[in-house]
Amino acid sequence: MDAWQDLLCQQATAARERAYCPYSHFAVGAALLCKSGRIYTGCNIESAAYSPSICAERTAFAKAVSEGEREFTAIAIVGGKQGEPCKELCPPCGVCRQVMMEFCDPETFLILLATENNEYKKYTLSKLLPFGFGPANL
Numbered sequence: 001m002d003a004w005q006d007l008l009c010q011q012a013t014a015a016r017e018r019a020y021c022p023y024s025h026f027a028v029g030a031a032l033l034c035k036s037g038r039i040y041t042g043c044n045i046e047s048a049a050y051s052p053s054i055c056a057e058r059t060a061f062a063k064a065v066s067e068g069e070r071e072f073t074a075i076a077i078v079g080g081k082q083g084e085p086c087k088e089l090c091p092p093c094g095v096c097r098q099v100m101m102e103f104c105d106p107e108t109f110l111i112l113l114a115t116e117n118n119e120y121k122k123y124t125l126s127k128l129l130p131f132g133f134g135p136a137n138l
Ligand code: THU
Pocket: 021, 024, 026, 027, 028, 043, 044, 045, 046, 053, 054, 055, 056, 057, 077, 079, 090, 091, 092, 093, 096
């Protein structure tokens, strides 16, 4: 993994510490790199009513887009049982993949999944959301 990708995974791991997940006890962190060079982090934020819960990835996108960012290079994601180091890769849910499709080029946007054992995988969005529906379809 390149140094900047490693840094992005470290930021996702730090953001994971801030997860609010009293119902699932599954803590997720994300770090989103914008083409501007800025990085926005996110964690999952759950709700007693369940459905208002938001994933770490969409928290990061909401923070970035609401600050005026529209172009993105990559997102790092780490997730696992709260209070334990991440041992398994945490793939993004379908809703988060669709939000990525809204703002990112599926052929070039990189999704980095990492564990705290330095295991990692890299995917393009088109690999994780093949034949996705996005702004270009309208
Ligand atoms: N979650 C994320 O934040 N991102 C993912 O990629 C998968 C799932 C959250 C949602 C919920 O708070 C918890 O993990 C268990 O599903």
